[in-house]
Every structure is written in C-alpha cells, then in structure tokens.
Amino acid sequence: MQFQRLRLVGFKSFVDPTELFIEPGLTGVVGPNGCGKSNVLEGLRWVMGANSAKAMRGQGMDDVIFAGASGRPPRSHAEVQLTIDNAARRAPQPFTDAAVLEVSRRIDRGQGSTYRINGKEVRARDVQLLFADASTGANSPALVRQGQISELIAAKPQNRRRILEEAGGVSGLHTRRHEAELR
Numbered sequence: 001m002q003f004q005r006l007r008l009v010g011f012k013s014f015v016d017p018t019e020l021f022i023e024p025g026l027t028g029v030v031g032p033n034g035c036g037k038s039n040v041l042e043g044l045r046w047v048m049g050a051n052s053a054k055a056m057r058g059q060g061m062d063d064v065i066f067a068g069a070s071g072r073p074p075r076s077h078a079e080v081q082l083t084i085d086n087a088a089r090r091a092p093q094p095f096t097d098a099a100v101l102e103v104s105r106r107i108d109r110g111q112g113s114t115y116r117i118n119g120k121e122v123r124a125r126d127v128q129l130l131f132a133d134a135s136t137g138a139n140s141p142a143l144v145r146q147g148q149i150s151e152l153i154a155a156k157p158q159n160r161r162r163i164l165e166e167a168g169g170v171s172g173l174h175t176r177r178h179e180a181e182l183r
C-alpha cells in the first residue's frame with residue numbers, strides 16, 4: 001500500500017483545501033516554525049483513526065477543526081482524505097481487489113467523526129484494521145512526534161513492547177483476536 005495523496009480541508013491550520021502528493025521514497029516536510037509541518041503528520045495520523053485528543057495536541061477532538069485566524073471565521077467541520085495505491089493488492093480483505101483506496105474521515109463540531117473507505121461508511125475500527133498489518137497506522141512508530149524519542153527512552157517496558165509489536169506488524173493480530181473473542 002503506497003500513500004499517494006493527502007488532502008486536508010478545514011483541518012487545523014489548513015483552512016483551505018490543501019493537497020499533498022506523496023512520491024515513492026523518502027518525503028521531507030520543511031518550513032519555518034509554526035507553518036504546519038506537524039499538522040500535516042497529525043492529519044495523516046488522524047485519517048488513519050487516531051482517537052486521542054492528546055495525540056492531536058488538543059483538549060478535545062473538535063480541536064482539529066480550523067478555529068479561526070486573522071479575519072477568517074472558524075469552520076464547522078474538518079475532513080482529511082488519504083489516497084492509497086493498492087496496485088500490489090496488499091490491502092487486507094475486503095479491500096484487496098480495489099486498485100485505489102480512498103480513506104476519509106470527517107468531523108462535525110459536536111457530532112464526532114465519520115469514516116469512509118471508497119465512499120462507503122465504515123467504523124473507525126475498519127480503518128484502523130486496514131493499516132494495522134501494514135506497520136503503519138495512527139500509532140505507528142513510523143510517525144515520530146516531536147518529543148516522542150525522549151518519551152520512548154523513559155517508557156515502561158510494557159509500553160516499549162507495544163511499540164516493537166507495532167513495528168513488527170503483529171499488533172493487528174491482537175486487535176483481530178480481541179474482536180473475535182467479543183463475538
């Protein structure tokens with residue numbers, strides 16, 4: 001699964017629709033302090049199902065919605081779309097046969113989030129599971145937050161183990177086992 005495009009609308013500082021194309025290989029995001037580099041990464045984490053306000057550096061989930069700035073009124077919703085190339089057919093079932101996956105998350109102020117995959121409304125869980133086996137996802141160690149390295153060094157062994165499991169691509173198995181046990 002190759003990330004191709006990230007589209008942010010009303011998300012944090014990205015009040016106007018902003019599209020970022022992600023080419024194969026290493027991608028760098030550069031710019032002056034406060035220009036929105038971390039917000040881009042948070043947009044990526046958010047669309048993959050991040051569900052803690054803290055991970056988004058906010059008090060509540062609605063804090064990801066553009067709050068208004070320099071004469072521009074606040075927005076009532078935010079949306080992030082992630083386009084994924086699935087030409088290699090690596091996406092798990094039931095998405096394996098789709099050549100392209102369009103994952104989107106939208107939040108309306110006071111009303112929570114809705115997720116879609118290729119236009120069809122799905123649960124947050126479905127989006128999280130889509131990424132869980134690809135060593136990526138909202139909690140992926142591939143996305144390193146500012147200050148996260150020092151947290152990692154100070155972490156309890158159990159928490160460090162969770163990070164290693166995520167990197168090893170087995171955390172999706174835990175989630176699926178948990179789901180199976182609930183049924």
Ligand code: ATP
Pocket residue numbers: 011012013031032033034035036037038039040063064065066067068069146
């Ligand atoms: P640094 O180089 O300091 O790490 P950065 O490029 O990572 O900076 P970000 O932290 O991504 O910058 O962006 C911070 C900017 O985003 C601030 O100007 C902040 O006001 C703005 N911002 C964050 N959340 C919102 C929001 N909900 N509405 C409007 N603006 C927001």
Ligand code: MG
Pocket residue numbers: 037038039146
């Ligand atoms: Mg930053």
